[in-house]
Amino acid sequence: MLLAASTQRTIGFVILAIVFIGGLVYLFFNIRAAKAEVGSEIELAPNRSPALLDEDLEGRRLDIALLANLVMLTIIALALPFYWLGEPGRAEGRNIDTARIFTNRGEELYVEGAQCVNCHGAAGAGGAVTTAITDDAGGFVAQVVWKAPALNTVLSRFSEDEILHTLNFGRNGVMPAWGAGGGGPLTNQQLEEILFYLRSIQIDAATIASEVESGVIERVEDMLVAESDADYAVAIREAEAAQLDATLPVEELDLDCSDPTDAENSLCVDLAAANDALLAARDAGREQLGADAAEWIADAQAVAETARMIAIDDDPSLADAERDDDLRWAALELLATPGAVANQETYLRYGEFLFTNPAAEGTYSCARCHTYGFSFDGAERFTIRANGTTESILPDGYNQGGGFFGPNLTGGSTLDQFGTARSHALFIETGQTIGQPYGRGGSGGNGQMPGFAARTESNTVGPGIANDLETDYPALLNSDQIDAIVAFERNL
Ligand code: HEC
């Protein structure tokens, strides 16, 4: 077992064995070959001067020196193999040390040196940055709060090379360029150190799944509050309207109700009462709202089940467990085809809620890259516009999937790009890879379309990393969720 541990270790043991056995063999033959000293029997010839006696030459000092040499030789002969034995451990220890040092330095850069933490949040949980929106001519439009995605899942969606691209060149003017390639202040080694740190903060599959789910629930609850006829929803809507009515005059007079002097103003008193009433209405409806949202989501997911049943009706061989994938693709084609499945509207809307998932600062959403304004809530009310008004930057709302950093997905463009719902879904699962074309006309970019299925990193960056190292990162979305998004996109 130990012998098989590693080549270095095996070689170490072999050398040790050779030295040991060789020593014994030498001792054995040496003793056997011992005989009287050569020449001791011959009389001294007359032309030879008497040599120095052995007793004169071989004094105590020589004995000590020889003994010392023997001891040293033995030590070296024994120590060398022992040194070899420890070599793999030493190499491993050095790599662990390097990883620890790089991770610590990466954390230092994340928190202090480059202050990623200010925008991306503690331990990469996601955050935001206040920035200015300008028009095409560079004129100031508004001050907005732009969401910065969570980085504790970034290795699930991008390869390390793709992350390095973003770190080098930044994105959209809001994510600064850090690497020398983009004119930034950090060295390549510092970028590698940041990657070591990012590896250390990735969260597990269960946490990801619950974050994604909580984001969908939030969207469904917003929809129910806005649209449901249930008493609690009507009550919350009324309380929201009353709160808005109380907010506008306060904004108009620029009152700061958190300031003790302003707080006494009757407008602030009204607003405080409206806030309390809204909280109370939400509290009263919370339980029913949660139950209704869960029911709505179950209904939406049941549509996919219906599609599978229709597909099996059409082709009974799809019921075979071995044809799971074929069944998925047949059902997905139906789910994406207008009018092919009952209650399809609900299913497509479920896809939309995944597309606009608000969890973790929109990290899991598609809208942050494919819908202009999504990352800074452009369709919400804003107070800080150039002309001081409170209208939103996108008064007509979002053009969902209309394109921004990623291409426009509307008007059937995804049907043109991907001939089948299957190839569309497979693209969402893997994303775009640096330099690789996709679909019918997608040319190879810089890998900036993330992959949403589980991925394996096999090109890990940095020193002390074994060539064959492979690291698995969990999926951001499961196949049912990806299918719902694909159906939604194919109907945009
Ligand atoms: C000034 C704020 C700010 C700072 C500082 C900042 N970022 Fe960003 N970063 C952003 C924003 C905003 C985005 C999203 C841009 C967008 O919406 O297109 C982003 C995007 C990213 C992405 C792409 C992630 C994805 O899923 O799309 C990575 C990776 C990233 N940042 C890493 C870092 C690292 C590492 C640092 C520190 C060296 C850093 N950022 C510092 C604001 C910032």
Ligand code: HEC
């Ligand atoms: C970090 C930004 C980003 C996010 C998040 C993102 N995409 Fe993309 N997406 C891109 C980019 C960039 C491209 C173009 C890639 C290229 O040209 O190489 C793209 C391309 C696409 C395409 C191909 C469009 C075409 O016509 O060529 C589809 C479909 C798509 N994305 C769907 C999605 C879906 C679905 C999600 C969410 C599950 C999503 N994207 C999330 C950036 C993003």
